[in-house]
Every structure is written in C-alpha cells, then in structure tokens.
Amino acid sequence: MTTEAPETKIVDSYRxxxxxxxxxxxxxxxxxxxxxxxxxxxxPYCDAKYVHADFKDKA
Known part of the structure; x- marks a missing residue:
C-alpha cells in the first residue's frame, strides 16, 4: 500500500x-x-504544504 504525498498549494497571502x-x-x-x-x-494536521506565490519557483 502506498501513501500519497501531501498536497502543495500556491497561495497569495502570508496568513x-x-x-x-x-x-x-x-x-x-x-x-x-x-x-x-x-x-x-x-x-501540522494534514501535512499540506503552503507556498507563497513569490516563492513558487524556489519550493
């Protein structure tokens, strides 16, 4: 059984x-x-990764 990688979301806000x-x-x-x-x-709950749009090429 494999586990899916956590979701990565690009967002426009720092909060x-x-x-x-x-x-x-x-x-x-x-x-x-x-x-x-x-x-x-x-x-900390679902391990989703949030990346600010200014950093999307670096993450």
Missing part, C-alpha cells in the same frame, strides 16, 4: 487557514503564518 478540505472528515481549522524568509509552511 492562511487550513481545515483539511474534506468537510466533516477534515480537521479543526488552524491559522498558519508563512515565514517571509522561506515562503513555505506545512499544516
């Missing part, structure tokens, strides 16, 4: 919310702050 995106099967909504230095943050 984003993640709720797992699966309605009742998701997770509690968490607010994440993307660091201006790296441009990347991962959700």
């Amino acid at each position: 984003i919310a993640c709720d797992g995106g699966e309605g009742a099967l998701g997770h509690p909504r968490v607010w994440l702050q993307i660091p201006h230095e790296s441009g990347v943050v991962e959700c």
Whole structure:
C-alpha cells in the first residue's frame, strides 16, 4: 500500500487557514503564518504544504 504525498498549494497571502478540505472528515481549522524568509509552511494536521506565490519557483 502506498501513501500519497501531501498536497502543495500556491497561495497569495502570508496568513492562511487550513481545515483539511474534506468537510466533516477534515480537521479543526488552524491559522498558519508563512515565514517571509522561506515562503513555505506545512499544516501540522494534514501535512499540506503552503507556498507563497513569490516563492513558487524556489519550493
């Protein structure tokens, strides 16, 4: 059995919310702050990776 890689999302804001995106099967909504230095943050619940649009070529 293989495990799918976590989703990577390109976003325009440095502060984003993640709720797992699966309605009742998701997770509690968490607010994440993307660091201006790296441009990347991962959700502690679902491991989704959020990349700021300014860093999409570097991540």
